[in-house]
Amino acid sequence: MAPIKPNQNSMMPHFSLNRISTRSKSTLPCHNSKEALEATRTKRKADCSPPKENKSIKRLAFGEKNINLLENIKKAKKTITVKKVTTQKKTVASVKTVNKISQKENLECLRAPALKVVTRQSKPTVSNQTAVKSKEVLKELNKINKRLSNEFEKTDDSLYYTASEDGSSNESTYCSAKKQHNLRSSSNSTVEIPLIQEVQQNAKQNVEKREENISNLSKQIKLKLNIGNHEVPDNVEDFDKENWDDCFQVSDYAMDIFNYLNEKETKFKIPDYLDRQICLTRWMRSLLVDWMVEIQESFELNHETLYLGVKLVDTYLSRMTIGKETLQLVGAAAMLVSCKFDERIPPMIDDFLYVCDGAYSKRELIRMEINLLKVCGFELGIPIxxxxxxxxxxxxxxxxxxxxxxxxxxxxxxxxxxxxxxxxxxxxxxxxxxxxxxxxxxxxxxxxxxxxxxxxxxxxxxxxxxxxxxxxxxxxxxxxxxxxxxxxxxxxxxxxxxxxxxxxxx
Known part of the structure; x- marks a missing residue:
């Protein structure tokens, strides 16, 4: 590969090899002397590295101790001077927070023996103290100032007192006040328990009343519509009663559903339409149905899909006059609509175009689908x-x-x-x-x-x-x-x- 030339206009910085050095020039005593040039050419030696003479010493992979290396590190630490910085820390009064108490109880609690205040002993100052303070010391001072300004303010919710305020009272007064407060809190909890139970009972009663109202309304509706009141003769097997507990059988409504479909058949009655179809014959319709059966078998569709598709074709032909060139297009659109109605995963439009052997375009099939739905009135719940x-x-x-x-x-x-x-x-x-x-x-x-x-x-x-x-x-x-x-x-x-x-x- 050819070397990449640096571009002056590019945003990436360009580093020259002459600028790289092992040691900065400021550390050299003289820039023009031969000793300085030799110092720059020699390799930089790492601090506390083992001598080259002892070749047996190697770096260990899993953290084992290297005795010679530890000794060199200890020697190097002794040479480093550490300056200690000490500060005097302020004493902070102890705090005890409790809930709000009345004025009488507050006085009794204040007469309690004072809590012991533990102050931190400051370290002895060192004569060699530096003027600059370390970052850790400054952070601690800021924390102390914040706590004194924000947390230790006297409020009604807190008992803030020190040993200098009032420490002459006995311990018994403080204990008695504490016991009274605990008794009050326990009595409140005992009162809340029966209230919760009453609320739960009222909620249960409301739910039961609603369920009774719903069941009464459903019974009234069933009586008006004669749902579920099928009197089966003695010589007839009551198939719905045997499967009454099976929710998938819908035994409560099965008889009414099929009675409704029987009544609906008159609405979807198809007249004799071939007299108006000039270009179509019975033989052509039989060929179309045979082709639709082949589609149902090749795509592994439900049988309901096939029957609905044939029904849509007959409904469309009874209301519209078409030519023999568009008969297959009507059958493909009818199968597409019925697949969308009955199938869980219907085939794609391209699948129907492939079955038609490219006789129609995608736009023609979609337009026929829209026209079919409009002519049928978007009514696909046809009794089959x-x-x-x-x-x-x-x-x-x-x-x-x-x-x-x-x-x-x-x-x-x-x-x-x-x-x-x-x-x-x-x-x-x-x-x-x-x-x-x-x-x-x-x-x-x-x-x-x-x-x-x-x-x-x-x-x-x-x-x-x-x-x-x-x-x-x-x-x-x-x-x-x-x-x-x-x-x-x-x-x-x-x-x-x-x-x-x-x-x-x-």
Whole structure:
């Protein structure tokens, strides 16, 4: 590397090698003599360093004693003259601080024997005293002056007296005054204890009254809204009562929640909209739903996310007319919105753009998302058939293989456009009934009638519609749902033998 040249304009100081020396020139007797030049050239010897002749002496690493070095240090200390500085320290009166006492008690305490005052004996002065005082002596003098000026002033809160004031009284008067003061302080503490207990009792009573008022109000609200007052028939299993103590089941409100969803279905009813869509067909919608199922499987999303996405697509198409170029964009935006609503960690926008194979830009997807929410009125709490299916299966204690088969029937029906106008609660009831009959478990029991609110005659036409759609030969371009439920994780329910329509009602 090339040597760095000093810059005169830089802020860093530049040191020349000629200015470095081992000993200052002021210590030399003569600057021009040869002896002075030789003294500058010789190396500086450290004070109290061992002689060079004894080569066996070395510096020890862990603090062991070096006898020769200690002897040299002792010799050097003897040659150093130390001047002692002594000062006369002032006597300070003793102080005793107590709490405020009345004038009578103050007089009795003053008659007590005086406390002994211990004065510090000053050291004898030395004749060779220097005029300059050391820093330590000045600090001590400043401390004494501060203490005398600030701390030892006579106040009402302190008893300040010396031996010269009044020391003729007996010790008994002082002790009696002290005992009276202690008795008063102890009596005050005994009075405070019952007061604290009364305050605690009053607080507990107030809390109990508030809890009673809250419980009474909740009971009145439940009576007005008929919450928690479900009379279950004798032939029906009370599933909510068995799980009443489980806070995660929400058994107190489960029945009312699903009754509310049944009433809300009429608000989100979807009409037949394909007559107004000039550019769209049933086949195109089936392809879109199949693609959305593939997204749900590849991103490992919840099933509720898939059902809500399909519902948002149908709601948007029933209110807006679009071209076939933007159909996939609507499906991607619907899945993005449903992921934000149901998923704990939704996928990123770039993930949906990647699935669309770069057909749309990020700006187009965000604008479609905003437009979708505006058209749907930001109402995402739509009743979904999958939620009804899980509720009905749990109340009827349906086993997992049967429930999975019902999920296959229901998810496969999403691609069928004829199911768009049917209520979701009926679709869930029909799918569960088909699965029960295919597995030959039981019929439509009274427990299912009570929790679903439907008899078999109410959704018989829906059962026939779903069964006919399953029995159709599968299309090779719409195989995502069948391949999904043919896996061992889903008990291979897609391979279960199908039933004819006449076998379903026997």
């Amino acid at each position: 058939s999958y939620r009804f299916l899980r509720r009905y299966a749990r109340c009827a204690r349906i086993k997992m293989p049967v429930l999975t088969l019902a999920r296959f029937v229901l998810e496969y029906s999403l691609m069928n456009y004829d199911t768009v106008t049917i209520r979701d609660s009926k679709l869930a009831s029909a799918a569960l009934y088909i699965a029960i009959k295919m597995k030959d478990v039981s019929g439509w029991t009274e427990t299912l009638e009570f929790y679903t609110g439907y008899r078999l005659e109410d959704f018989k036409d829906v059962v026939l519609l779903l069964n006919n759609y399953i029995n159709q030969p599968p299309n090779p371009k719409l195989m995502t749902v069948r391949n999904k439920y043919s896996h061992k994780i889903f008990f291979e329910v897609a391979k279960v033998p199908l039933l004819a329509n006449n076998q379903l009602f026997t």
